[in-house]
Each structure stands twice: as structure tokens, then as C-alpha cells.
Amino acid sequence: MNLLRAAGTVSALTLISRVTGLVREQMVAALFGANAMTDAFQVAFRIPNMLRRLFAEGAFSQAFVPTLAAERAAHGDEATRGLVNATATVLFWALLAVCLLGIAGAPLLVLMIGGGLGPEAHEAASTMARWMFPYIGCMSLVALSAGVLNTWQRFAVPAITPVLLNLSVIAIGWALHECLGILAMAVGVMVGGVLQLAVQGPALARLGMLPRIGFRASSVRAAWRHEGVRRILRNMAPALLGVGVAQLSLIINTQIATHIGPGAATWVTLADRLMEFPTALAGVALGVVLTPLLSAAKAKASDADFSALLDWGLRLVLLLALPCAVALLVFAQPLVAVLYHYGAFQAADVAQTARAVQGYGVGLMGIVAIKVLAPGFYARQDTRTPVKIALVVLVVTQLLNLALVPRLGAAGLAASIGLGALINAAWLWWGLRRCGAYQAGAGWWGFALRVVLAVTAMGALLYVAQQQLPWLGLHKGERAAWMAGVLSAAALVYGVALTLLGVNLRALMRQRA
Known part of the structure; x- marks a missing residue:
């Protein structure tokens, strides 16, 4: 399997998801602006997103995918099918309990996350x-x-699935906003979740891995006693703590944002959407492809392959994430103006959101690198080390908030997250080096220098374009045309500079699992 082709497939499909997600946020900004009610939606949506990261692609996936890959490598498809059935049974009943408790306790959860909301916004968020x-x-x-589809190297369906959420929110939000107001967005989220689950069935059925959920008490007890499920739960416990630490940081940041003033939570959220583009293109795609391959290499005790996979991923992080970080730092205002400056979203909102985008740009390299480095630990079924690192980084991030938020406002929150991610990534890298799991390949310093020089040329072009054009004064069509032209020129400059400096892109493209 060609690694870049697999990562490119995931990246392209994830990009579609991010584009539709951006359209979703554009619609919210244009219809409702940045105010207390949009903050209420962002707080309310953060609750299911937070729990999704705990029970879905966060702690659960970190424990499930390596266990599934190891089970398949050691015992074959039939035993793996039994593990999938048992895991689905346990997960279904646990989720049912969580959802019932969450519906009952929604006002308390909103208070915990968005205590700065006023009474009307709090009620709407609940x-x-x-x-x-x-x-x-x-x-x-x-x-x-x-997790099942990625283990079988079927990356397309999981990568494209989030598009259904965004399309649902866009369609229902646009159709019902006049009669339901901001509540129409919540209806779209609920429908989108159902649609995403529905499309999984055919893909799993083609593999013969459609889960069978047990509804009898005896089936549930047997599922809980399954050795693979117990192993997942053991690995999930520290991973849950690690993801919980990240979500605790998010809760604290949301609380701070709602106390900064109306609109602050929306500014940070919109900036986060922009940051997710490069994260999806590089970090998410690489993490999805590398996690099952790293797990398989570890199961086969192939240390050289394990290290080579990590080295390939880190080179692509530098090659792809560094130019994106520079673009967020020097071209933030044009990006925000083109994407959000419509309808109720005013010039002051553009300025505040652009500053938050720059805050994320400071730490984008760390945010993306974590997506490659953390799977190196999960594949070794070491979920404790990333947790310990995350606990320290949580404290550091909040200390940074104390220093930066009074001076920078909402942008200080984004900068604190970015700087914390840089510390996290550096620590993970050092941990993999220390335990011997990763050894840097030859030519790293020369490769890094060439990439930095190429990015410098690209960044200079973006800086000049940002300074010379009156982005807020242009008609929206002119803004979009200029941005497309400038970004295309920047990409061309970067590509030509890499080629002239002798970066061997063909070798990276030909890397195989």
C-alpha cells in the first residue's frame, strides 16, 4: 500500500468535510452574527463534541484500533469478528446510559462549560x-x-462520513432558521448523527464485520467478560484520563471565553475551524493511516518499520504543516474576511477572529505533530505516557492563559492552546526517542533547512499581499478572487522553491507500508 496515496485519500475526503464544515460556520455567522445566542450554540455543541472525543475518536479509538489490529494479526478475522460484536454490545449499553443522564443533566453541564452565559442564552444552550x-x-x-474499516485499510467511508453532519446542519439550519432561530442548528446536528451512523452499515457488511449487538442479559454479561473487551477497557482507562485532560482544558477555555464578553466563544470557535483545515489535511489523515500500520508493525516486532513509519510521518508534518502555520500567522485577516465577513458578521468580529487565528498559528506544528506522535505510543499499547504529558501541559496551558488572556483576550486562549501543543509534541517526540521506538532517518537537518527556506519565500509573498490589498473594503467576490489568486501563487512559490532546493518529494511519495 502506498502510504502517501492512502493519506492523500483520507486528506482529500477530510478536506471535503472541513469545507462543508466551514460553509456551516459561514451560515451561522451570516444568519446570526457573533453574539450571546451564537455563543449558546457553540457551548451546547461543545458538550456532545466533548463526549464524542471521550467515547468516540478519543479514548475509545486509541484503545480499540491497536487491540483490533493486534487481534487480527494474531488470531485472524473470525476472532476479530467476535471482538467487534462484544465491543459493540458494551459500547451500546454504556452510551444509552450516558445519553439519558446527559439529557437530564444538560443545564448543569451548560453551567459547567459556559457559566458566563446570561439567563436567556443558558436556557437556549440547555x-x-x-x-x-x-x-x-x-x-x-x-x-x-x-476503527474496523481503517484496520481493513478501508479509509474512504470513515473520512467522508462527517460531510453528512455538515450537510444536514446546513440544509436544516437554512430551512428552519426563520421559525426556530438558532435551535434549527441543533436539529441539524441530531439528524446528521443518525445519517452518519446509517452509512456505516453497508461498508461493514461488505467486510462481513457488521456488529451484532446483544440485547439479552446473558449476551451483555458475555460481552463484558470477553478478554479483548477487558483489554480495551484497561487501555482505555488511562487514555480516557488523557482525553479527559484535554477536554477539561477545553471546558476551562470555554468558561473563560464566555466571561470575556459576548461573541468571544464564537470568535475562538471560528478561528478553530480555520485551524482544522491544515490539521485535517496533514495530522488527521496521517494519524488515521499510521495508527493501524504502526500497531501491525509492533505486533510483528518490526522495530525498523515502526521507526520508518514515524519518520515518514514527521517529515510530512514539517513539509505540510509549517507553510500552513506561516499562512495563519501572516495571512489571517484576509482568510477571515473572505470566509466570514458577510451579513451580521462585522469588521470588529473579523479583527478579533483573525487575532485568534494567529494564536492558533503559533502552535499549529505541535497540534499536527501530536496526531503522528501519539499513535506511536498507542500502537505500543502505552496510553499512560501521553496522559502524564497531557496533565503537565494542562497546567502549563492554564498558566499561559493567566498571562496571555488579560493582554490578548480571545486570541490569548488560542495562543495558549498552540504553545501547549508545541510542548506536548516535543515531549512525545523525546519520549519515543528515549525508549528507542523512533530513530531519525538520514538527512533530517538538510531536509528541514530546505523546507524552512521555501516557506520563507512563500511567507514573504503572503505578507506583501496582506499589507497591500484593502481586504475589508473589497467586494466579497473580489475578496474571494484575490485570495484564490494569492494562495495559488503562494503554493506555486513554495513548490518551485522546494524543487530548486533539491527536496526529494518523489521519495516521500513512493513510501510504502
């Missing part, structure tokens, strides 16, 4: 959170399906 709780159950089962 209502929307209740409507969106079934989404958590759907997405956690989608994560199980994605």
Missing part, C-alpha cells in the same frame, strides 16, 4: 444540548465502525 445528546451515541458507534 435546550439545544438536550436535542443534540443522541448525536453522541451515534458518533461513538460510528467510531467503532471507523
